[in-house]
Amino acid sequence: MSNDNAAPTQQEQLAGSIIGTDISFLLARANAVSLGKASAHLRAHDLRIRSYSVLALACDETRPSQKEIAEFLRLDPSQVVSLIDDLQRRGFVERVPDPRDRRSNVLVATKAGQAAHAKARVDVLRAEDELLAGLDAADRDALGRILRRLAFSAD
Amino acid sequence: MSNDNAAPTQQEQLAGSIIGTDISFLLARANAVSLGKASAHLRAHDLRIRSYSVLALACDETRPSQKEIAEFLRLDPSQVVSLIDDLQRRGFVERVPDPRDRRSNVLVATKAGQAAHAKARVDVLRAEDELLAGLDAADRDALGRILRRLAFSAD
DNA sequence: TATTGTTATACTCTATAACTATA
DNA sequence: TATAGTTATAGAGTATAACAATA
Numbered sequence: 001m002s003n004d005n006a007a008p009t010q011q012e013q014l015a016g017s018i019i020g021t022d023i024s025f026l027l028a029r030a031n032a033v034s035l036g037k038a039s040a041h042l043r044a045h046d047l048r049i050r051s052y053s054v055l056a057l058a059c060d061e062t063r064p065s066q067k068e069i070a071e072f073l074r075l076d077p078s079q080v081v082s083l084i085d086d087l088q089r090r091g092f093v094e095r096v097p098d099p100r101d102r103r104s105n106v107l108v109a110t111k112a113g114q115a116a117h118a119k120a121r122v123d124v125l126r127a128e129d130e131l132l133a134g135l136d137a138a139d140r141d142a143l144g145r146i147l148r149r150l151a152f153s154a155d
Numbered sequence: 156m157s158n159d160n161a162a163p164t165q166q167e168q169l170a171g172s173i174i175g176t177d178i179s180f181l182l183a184r185a186n187a188v189s190l191g192k193a194s195a196h197l198r199a200h201d202l203r204i205r206s207y208s209v210l211a212l213a214c215d216e217t218r219p220s221q222k223e224i225a226e227f228l229r230l231d232p233s234q235v236v237s238l239i240d241d242l243q244r245r246g247f248v249e250r251v252p253d254p255r256d257r258r259s260n261v262l263v264a265t266k267a268g269q270a271a272h273a274k275a276r277v278d279v280l281r282a283e284d285e286l287l288a289g290l291d292a293a294d295r296d297a298l299g300r301i302l303r304r305l306a307f308s309a310d
Numbered sequence: 311t312a313t314t315g316t317t318a319t320a321c322t323c324t325a326t327a328a329c330t331a332t333a
Numbered sequence: 334t335a336t337a338g339t340t341a342t343a344g345a346g347t348a349t350a351a352c353a354a355t356a
Contacts, residue, residue, distance in 0.1 A: 203322090
C-alpha cells in the first residue's frame with residue numbers, strides 16, 4: 001500500500017502467506033482491529049465492549065431476557081449475570097421479572113442508562129467510521145450483507 | 156430465514172436492533188462463529204487457533220522472527236514465547252538464531268511440524284468451507300478483498 | 311423433567327512491567 | 334539508548350458444573 005515499487009516488507013510478505021489469505025484469519029484480524037478501536041473509544045465512557053453491548057440491548061424496545069441476551073451475544077448466561085450486575089450497580093439497567101414466566105428476568109434500561117448509551121454510541125459509531133474509512137458505500141453495504149449471513153448462520 | 160411468514164423470533168428481532176446492525180458487532184459475531192468452527196476442527200489435532208497460526212507461519216518460507224509473528228498475529232511478544240515453547244516441546248518448530256541479528260530468533264518448522272500443519276490445514280479449510288457455505292464465489296471474493304483492507308489497515 | 315438465573319471454580323487469554331543479551 | 338526475547342503477574346475473558354426457583 002505505502003511502498004509500491006520497493007521491496008515488500010516482512011509483514012506484507014506474511015500477508016501473502018498460507019494463513020494470511022484465509023478468510024478466517026482475515027476475519028479474526030479485522031475483528032481485532034475493530035475491537036481495538038471500539039475499546040479505545042469506550043474507555044472514556046467507562047464501558048467495555050460487552051457491557052456496552054448489553055446496555056444497548058437493554059435500550060431495545062424488544063425487551064430481551066437474560067437468556068436471549070446471552071444467546072444473541074454468544075455469551076454464557078453466567079457471564080451475562082455479572083455484566084448486568086455491574087450495569088445495575090451503576091444505575092443503568094434494571095431486572096424486571098417477566099410476568100409470563102417468573103423464571104425469566106427482562107432487562108430494561110433506566111433513563112440514566114439510555115443517556116449513557118446514547119453518549120457512548122456516538123463514539124462507537126466514530127470508531128466504526130474509522131474502521132471503514134477506506135471503503136466506499138458499495139463495499140460497506142456488501143460487507144454488512146455478507147457478515148450478517150455469516151453472523152447468524154447455524155453453528 | 157427459516158420461518159418467512161411467521162412472527163419473527165426474539166433473536167430475529169434483536170438482529171434488527173440498534174446493535175444488531177452495526178458492522179462492528181456483525182464482525183465480532185461472524186468471527187465468533189468462525190472461531191467456534193475452527194476450534195472444533197483443530198481439537199482433533201491437539202492444536203488451538205493460536206498455536207495453529209504460529210505453526211502455519213513457521214512453515215512459511217519467509218522465515219519470520221518472533222517479533223514479526225507477534226505483530227502479524229497481533230499478539231504480545233510474550234504470548235508468542237509460550238506458544239512457541241509448546242510447539243517446540245512437541246517437536247514441531249525450532250528457534251534458529253538470526254545470524255544477522257543475534258537478538259532475534261527465526262522460527263522454522265521441523266518435518267514433523269510441517270506434517271502436522273498439513274494435516275490440520277485440511278480441517279481448517281473444512282471449517283472455513285462450512286462457514287462460507289451460504290456464499291457464492293463472488294461474495295467470497297468480495298469478502299476476502301474487503302476484509303484484507305480492514306485487517307491490514309492502520310490501527 | 312427441563313429451563314432461567316445464579317454461584318463457584320478453573321482455565322485461557324490479555325496487558326503490563328521488568329530483566330538479559332544484544333544492537 | 335533502543336530492541337528481541339524472556340519471565341512474572343494480575344486482570345479479563347471463557348467454559349463447566351451444580352444449585353434454587355419455576356415451568
